[in-house]
Amino acid sequence: DAGVTQSPTHLIKTRGQQVTLRCSPKSGHDTVSWYQQALGQGPQFIFQYYEEEERQRGNFPDRFSGHQFPNYSSELNVNALLLGDSALYLCASSREAGQYFGPGTRLTVT
Amino acid sequence: GESVGLHLPTLSVQEGDNSIINCAYSNSASDYFIWYKQESGKGPQFIIDIRSNMDKRQGQRVTVLLNKTVKHLSLQIAATQPGDSAVYFCAETDGSGNTGKLIFGQGTTLQVKP
Numbered sequence A: 001d002a003g004v005t006q007s008p009t010h011l012i013k014t015r016g017q018q019v020t021l022r023c024s025p026k027s028g029h030d031t032v033s034w035y036q037q038a039l040g041q042g043p044q045f046i047f048q049y050y051e052e053e054e055r056q057r058g059n060f061p062d063r064f065s066g067h068q069f070p071n072y073s074s075e076l077n078v079n080a081l082l083l084g085d086s087a088l089y090l091c092a093s094s095r096e097a098g099q100y101f102g103p104g105t106r107l108t109v110t
Numbered sequence B: 001g002e003s004v005g006l007h008l009p010t011l012s013v014q015e016g017d018n019s020i021i022n023c024a025y026s027n028s029a030s031d032y033f034i035w036y037k038q039e040s041g042k043g044p045q046f047i048i049d050i051r052s053n054m055d056k057r058q059g060q061r062v063t064v065l066l067n068k069t070v071k072h073l074s075l076q077i078a079a080t081q082p083g084d085s086a087v088y089f090c091a092e093t094d095g096s097g098n099t100g101k102l103i104f105g106q107g108t109t110l111q112v113k114p
Helices: none
Strands: A005-007 A010-013 A019-024 A031-037 A044-050 A053-057 A064-068 A074-078 A087-094 A099-101 A105-109 B004-006 B010-014 B019-025 B032-038 B045-051 B056-058 B062-067 B072-077 B086-093 B102-104 B108-113
Touching: A005 A087, A010 A019, A019 A087, A019 A105, A031 A074, A044 A064, A044 B102, A074 A087, A099 B045, B010 B019, B019 B032, B019 B086, B019 B108, B032 B062, B032 B072, B045 B056, B045 B062, B045 B072, B072 B086
Parallel strands: A010 A105, B010 B108
Antiparallel strands: A005 A019, A019 A074, A031 A044, A031 A087, A044 A053, A064 A074, A087 A099, A087 A105, B004 B019, B019 B072, B032 B045, B032 B086, B056 B062, B062 B072, B086 B102, B086 B108
8 A cells, every 4th residue: 555655756946937746645545735844844834635625725825836636646836936945845645534744855946 | 823842952862761752832722733753855754643632642662641731742752762763743733633734843853872
């Protein structure tokens, strides 16, 4: 039984560009949350998707958007990248109890 | 505002000793508290959680204690092993259950000396 998977593992982008990160939830999970983790910090909640809709959102600008597909997988899109967007982006999936994290995508903005 | 904090950034223990990692939280409405372990280059790994109506919960080699009076949470690891070396985060929920928004603290680095 595969856990939460994320792609790509690493990504380097230039300021102003756009990026799409992908997440496949753990089998049987229907809810996906995205977090941003800066170096040396705890993860910060970006938003959560359930039934293909954004159910909850953290304090992130509209440059951060997402999508959930019928198979429960999800994408995180970030537009107009800033240097400060460099971080580890984590996806967590859940269904009724507990959130389980993927390995993350390391985004570097130069 | 929202915050979950840990008292010490780094904890160093001898292999075989017990470890205690502490956490303070601020939101009285939190209904779940969770401990995660994060090894270098990996995502956070669920260790144990506790509902706000409990004060103690035990797992395999780990115990979580919750003191709602002083808004304090602790993780006890028995017989600490080298494989326990990692960053430990406490997280609280925003009252929407343990599948809702998680609010993480800064983390405590546990170093296990052989």
